[in-house]
Amino acid sequence: MNYYNSNTVIYLNGQFVKAEEAKTDLYGQSLHYGFAAFEGIRAYKTHNATRIFKAREHFERLKRSCELTGIPFTWNVDELIKQTYRLLELNNFKDAYIRPLVFSEPQMTLVAPSQTSIMLCAWEWGAYLGDRQLKICVSPFERPNPKSTQIEAKISGNYVNSILATSDAKNKGFDEALLLDHKGLVAEGSGANIFIEKNGKLFTPAKGNILPGITRATIIELCKVLDIEVVEKEITVDFLKEADGAFFCGTAVEVAGIHTVDETVYRQRWRDSIGATLQRAYKNLVLEKVNYEVII
Template sequence: MKYYNSSTLIYLNGKFVKAAEAKTDLYGQSLHYGLAAFEGIRAYKTHNATRVFKIKEHYKRLQRSCELLNIPFPWDINELIKQTYRLLELNNLKDAYIRPLVYSEPNMSLVAPQAVSIMICAWEWASYLGDKQLKVCVSPFQRPNPKSTFVEAKISGHYVNSILASTDAKQKGFDEALLLDMDENVAEAPGANIFIEKNGKLYTPSLGNILAGITRATVIELCHVLDIEVIEKPISVAELKSADGAFFCGTAAEIVGIHTIDDVVYRQRWSDSIGATMQRAYKNLVLEKVNYEVII
């Protein structure tokens, strides 16, 4: 996939520059050690105009990730929001995926950087996992132990774990992986959270060993609005495989149903599932077809 062309602009340290001409230093911790923080954000073309969904929540999480890593965050969030909308305008993007990245200036030591840069880019990107139900396998890779890192931070280096799991799944003929945590309970996909459905209720792994996804939080909010019971708890592999259905959710993935886990086929029709209801409700929300945001 081509993410930019000769005329594409990115936002880099307060200026808009051509992506093809932007440069970075080769002696930074971000390149060598994965010490960087980023976000994935989506803009949607609505009947009101182009809207970036929950943009403030994303930038607040970016700031929090930096704080956890002891990375300076000298930017005003409202200004970053303003420049993000300007970036979309300059690149004539209506529906887009937006990637802010905070990375370190030259520093080859193993202590937190004193100087950082921020880059914001955007491109057109369809739903990351497609729009068909997925064949998923339980991955041999686990999510990092929360005592080894800050699992709640969106850190670039964490995604080596995601790449390993996703690549392994695809090499085995699956669409995506599902990782367990250190206790062998269900954690999340390489780039999405998971919900399972059982007897008319939704269940999702508790926070602590997973990324606190903004889409995950939105699904929980929608459940409250729609009077659907949702329970956060540790979920075993046995519970996962005996569920009526399941789905992934994330900014890039949006909401996508799961058809199989390993050799287990979910018998419930996707169209009859709570997941399908959440998929429709989420799409209506981000496109501002129904103003759930007044409530949530």
């Protein structure tokens, strides 16, 4: 996939520059050690105009990720939101995936940097995992022990774990991986949270060993509006495989139904599931087709 061309513009440290002319230093911690913070944000073409979904929540989380890990964050969130809309306008994007990245100054030590840079880029991107139900496997790779890193910070280096898990899953013929935590309990996908349907309720792993996603929070808010009970708890693999159904959710993934976990096939038809109801509700929300002002 080509993420940019000769006309693509990015935002770099206060200026809009051509993507193919932008430069970074090869001696930075971010390149060598993965010490950077990022976000994934979506913009949607709605009947009102192009809207960035939950822009403030994403940029506030970017700031929080930097604070948790000692990465200097010196930018104003309102200004970043403004410049992101300008970025979409300059590239003539109506529907887009947006990637802010805070990366470090040139230095090769293992001490947090004193100066950082920020980049905003965007590209047109469809459903990350496609539109069909997914075949997933329980990965041999576990999520990092929460005592080994800031598990709730969206840090670049943490995603080596995700790349290993996804690559392993695809090499085995699956669409995606499901990772367990250090206690052998269900945690999340490589880049998405998971919800499990059983007996008319939804279950999702509790915070502590997962990255609590903004889409995850949105799904929980939608469930309150739709009077769907959500239980946050520790979840075993056996519970997952004995459930009626499951789905992933995330900014890139949006809401994606799961058909099989390893060799276990969910018998419930997707169109009859709570997940399918929430998939439709989420799409209506981001496209502003339904008045859900109570949660946005």
